Amino acid sequence: MAKMVIGGKPTDAVSGMTLDVLSPTDGLVFSNIPRGQAEDVDLAVNAARSALDGKWGQLTALERGRLLLRLSQTVLDHIDELTQLEAKDTGKALTTARNDILALARYFEYYGGGADKIHGQVIPFLNDYAVQVIREPLGVTAHVIPWNYPAQMLGRTVAPALAMGNACVVKPAEDACMSVIRVAELALETGFPSGALNIVTGLGEEAGASLARHPGINFISFTGSNEVGVLIQQAAALNAVKCVLELGGKSAHVVFDDVNFKLAVPAIVKGIVGNTGQTCTAGSRLLVQKGIYDEFMAALAEEFSKTRAGTPEMNLNCGPLINKAQFERVNRYIKKGLEDGMTVRAEGKIASGVPEGGYFVTPTLFSAKDHTSVLLTEEIFGPVLVALPFSDEAEAIRLANATEYGLQGAIWTENGGRQQRVAKGMKAGQIYINSFGAGGGIELPFGGVKKSGHGREKGFIALEEMSTTKTIVQFHGE
Known part of the structure; x- marks a missing residue:
């Protein structure tokens, strides 16, 4: 003891x-x-x-x-x-x-x-x-x-x-x-x-x-x-x-049509499945410009489907959730996404051989038609990512700020002027440009605004x- x-x-x-x-x-x-x-x-x-x-x-x-x-x-x-x-x-x-x-x-x-x-x-x-x-x-x-x-x-x-x-x-x-x-x-x-x-x-x-x-x-x-x-x-x-x-937070990735796919796709997947999504800064919302939405989602779904959940010794993308209450909470949100008419674009898998009684959950990628579901406004604290298209810069900023939280966010674009405009427009304590980190490094000031x-x-x-x-x-x- x-x-x-x-x-x-x-x-x-x-x-x-x-x-x-x-x-x-x-x-x-x-x-x-x-x-x-x-x-x-x-x-x-x-x-x-x-x-x-x-x-x-x-x-x-x-x-x-x-x-x-x-x-x-x-x-x-x-x-x-x-x-x-x-x-x-x-x-x-x-x-x-x-x-x-x-x-x-x-x-x-x-x-x-x-x-x-x-x-x-x-x-x-x-x-x-x-x-x-x-x-x-x-x-x-x-x-x-x-x-x-x-x-x-x-x-x-x-x-x-x-x-x-x-x-x-x-x-x-x-x-x-x-x-x-x-x-x-x-x-x-x-x-x-x-x-x-x-x-x-x-x-x-x-x-x-x-x-x-x-x-x-x-x-x-x-x-x-x-x-x-x-x-x-x-x-x-x-x-x-x-x-x-x-x-806590409800961090958004904002992906514009000039995004570098090779940089963005693995970072976005890692940003939601890391620590089994049990991270205040988890990138749980994905806003993608309409012109590349289908292409980007196809690439993301391919990468997301490779994710696996298992025991610590298996050393996979996800472990179990921390306890039974959290397990039930995350599964309720996944069920709610289906009830709200969201489309499951990809799922990871739970590795074979995990112990019975463990709190393992399937990593899930949803796509939504609008920003009304609670899956886009409430902190899930699990490996659940919801994607949504946007038309232009102004709508991207509006959607990124459309929650009570303001902890972290990311912008994916090669346009330097857009990088600065959107970074200044997003209401969060920490903004990444063409990268994403869970809370950033030890050396970087960290904290939130609004209800974060x-x-x-x-x-x-x-x-x-x-x-x-x-x-x-x-x-x-x-």
Whole structure:
């Protein structure tokens, strides 16, 4: 059985209660985690506060950076172990899981190198005055992270917080948190002071809710559904706590008639089946100009039909979905697409020999006549892509913006002027031109607009989000 990490020690829940951990590959229990409650959150927040008042808070930016760099190397030293753990917990293909661990190490490396690169300001003011603006840690930062990328998300949210000198309390998703716990253990082995990084496992409505409304936190980040994001923001508001929210998306590919087929087709397929479509930035909408619609869809259908779903060891395009509820949700959307009169243009296949009880779903490519179906407006979170024709640039922009979300998008055209016009017209936090990436690189600022949330992660801007400014005004006259 795994344990929480609070105050530098492996810890059971105060109540003694536990939760089963199921493998998405076969639906069977393979471990247990503590079912943390409000009292466990109290212990973790107090441990983080003590760390700030103690050894962790006394470290310089250089020293924090060196610890993060050492942790990056420690993660790489344990990459095989962490890859297997991530694949078992989430059902990801082994290659995908390994790439996630490499990204985790890169987060620690990037922010370790940046810890002492955040500078203050000197502001010209009145005669006989000196004014400086310095950056300080926020304090105790809370991090509620999702099940789709547990290892990556830990690095994305915790690494910049630690780099800026905050002490962290992480509540990972109960569906997938084994790698998160193990990395916290490795951080202690690397030399992080007790209480700098604390992990509380449990249910969202119990441990997560208790953390979000805890009066002892100074910041909260959340990645997940819009519905829970609203609850997080409401809870944070009770204590006037700043929050950063990444709440999903309905990303559109906009394909014009001068598209490079060889670039676009494989990228669009990979962008929806990667991580079994369980990605906030998944390119789940495809808008194709009418003049090439039939030709492009034929090429796309051929590529899409090659996709396969299987176990982590099979190392295919897709693994299983994370749990039974998600399995049922995605299949409901596929059924709804058929009821709405959509045409199935291509399907992947579930590999033979997958275990019974696994949450495997068939990758599906639909074509639609208009943008009215919920499959084009709601986040499915599975390997389901819906295509729709458009006539001109103006209609393409209108359709791309025709959802409540605004996280990511892609433009496929060789026309430089069109690239800029459409990029500026699309309402999203990140736009790709003739390429597509799930959230982009560690170095690239990332976040959404509209109901995709607010605030930015990744890149140096995350260090600003994880800190606050203090203005110091000194009179030095006689």
